[in-house]
Amino acid sequence: MSARGRSRPTVAVQLREEIRTLIAELGLVAGDRVPSEAELVDRFSVSRPSLREALKLLEEDGTLLAVHGRGRFVSGRAMLSVERPITHFESVGAMAAACGYSLSSRVVGFETVPATERRAAMLGVEDGAPLLAVARIRGHEGRDLVYSLDLIACEGLGAIGEAADWADSVNSALVLRGIEPVMARAAASATHLPTEAAAKHGLEDFGPALLIEETAYTATGRAVLHSLVYHRGDAFRFSFARTPNAR
Amino acid sequence: MSARGRSRPTVAVQLREEIRTLIAELGLVAGDRVPSEAELVDRFSVSRPSLREALKLLEEDGTLLAVHGRGRFVSGRAMLSVERPITHFESVGAMAAACGYSLSSRVVGFETVPATERRAAMLGVEDGAPLLAVARIRGHEGRDLVYSLDLIACEGLGAIGEAADWADSVNSALVLRGIEPVMARAAASATHLPTEAAAKHGLEDFGPALLIEETAYTATGRAVLHSLVYHRGDAFRFSFARTPNAR
DNA sequence: TCTTGACAGACGTCTGACAAGTTAAGATGG
DNA sequence: CCATCTTAACTTGTCAGACGTCTGTCAAGA
Secondary structure, rough: OOOHHHHEEEEEEEHHHHHHHOOOOOOOOOOEEOHHHHHHHHHHHHHHHHHHHHHHHHHHOOOOEEEEEEEEEEEEHHHHHHOOOOOOOOOOOHHHHOOOOOOOOEEEEEEEEOOOOHHHHHHOOOOOOOOEEEEEEEEOOOOOOOOOOEEEOOOOOOOOHHHHHHHHOOOHHHHHOOOOOOOEEEEEEOOOOOOHHHHHOOOOOOOEEEEEEEOOOOOOOOOEEEEEEEEOOOOOEEEEEOOOOOE | OOOOOOOOOOOHHHHHHHHHHHHHOOOOOOOHHHOOHHHHHHHHHHHHHHHHHHHHHHHHOOOOEEEEOEEEEEHHHHHHOOOOOOOOOOOHHHHHHHHOOOEEEEEEEEEEEEEEEEHHHHOOOOOEEEEEEHHHHHHOOEEEEEEEEEEEOOOOOOOOHHHHHHHHHHHHHHHHHOOOOOOEEEEEEOOOOHHHHHHHOOOOOOEEEEEEEEEEEEEOOOOEEEEEEEEHHHHHOEEEEEEEEOO
């Protein structure tokens, strides 16, 4: 399965967004009834099956609740909508930009290390296999906001290049090598920076950090990147929705 | 919108589960091609539109990826599955139990306070309206693991009762009063305990805390509880999946 | 006042047809 | 023999139309 994207969204996907917009325009809130299928078919000039497919997407993502014989209703879930939730896969740079930070980045570590047993398991490589370790500090207006350590499996990577190639975005550097991380499995906890890193890079006043440790995968499920990202506690706040059936 | 459930699942919902089972039975993993629509129609003896609706559910929940003209494939998203992700709405006690902690709880603050402007907005009450503030410390085997402050709108609450009524679970206490929180909008950040709280309750060695600040809602979208929950950094780790289309 | 039946509205499911994208096999030309 | 083009087959995407089932409302009858 090559990672070729679709050039044009299907009617169903497009409609899903248009219905979302309509719900907002009509000012519908949790419990309110959505226009009927017949009305929506007229309004959007599409066939009923296509509309139903779009509605199915919205039912599955928790926006709508269908009741046979009565209609569809806005689910309370819709009001939990969060722009760029913690569950959104994106680069640290993009995330920070959305928070109003323009991050400049410097590489403070760039070496090849053998994979520990744990890291090997995370990245699906052999114990002891070579990993590229990139340590970076990113900041905004002279203030350090993020310390991160990225571990990339060298296997299949091709030429490693120079530290500067990886300074701004490890994701982008991987994409340039034909490896596109698109999703990740992550865990968050509160901690301090590693003592050694703090001392070595003058980060003693970093304060509590929100550590997100994550393994990133390509669309085909190949693990390509293991990151430990320490976000300065007083600079970042990650939003998300909590629901009973979240998986 | 009454919470009356449907007595019989639709064909689409039923099929969704049957297709999931089939994928597992066929041993399909990320990137593998799923049988075509025609094949599935034959196999499950349903109409094609119904099948497509079921497939739409699976596409929306990230299990499948459809490519026009080529077929559908098992998405790598399935491998990000996390048991009890941070996005799962549940009580702190239930979450901690899943982490192997049996929390005992003590109330260290119990009073009615007027809502600040921010809190009033969070809870959909008037500025200055009375809120019940419940401060608790929860621990396991003599070690304090969670400090929390819960703010509940007094309006519609009925009798407040005693502190002991709210000691174990604010959620449960609310349910007993006919108010069922079922979902929340939350944000996480790394911080220290409030200085005053730490000093007052002997929590100076709590260390970095993962603060989850959340507003809980009923199914109809009514905000009923605003909580600040400080999780001891070295005791808790919150997992989640990150995908490009996460909202 | 309560029960039952009819009716309208709404979702659920099906059949059939055509459109658009992909791939593999066969034909053709160099 | 190899490269390129064409075509048919396969697959998903979309549409039109019809019928089935469920829900709520209203009217009539007991």
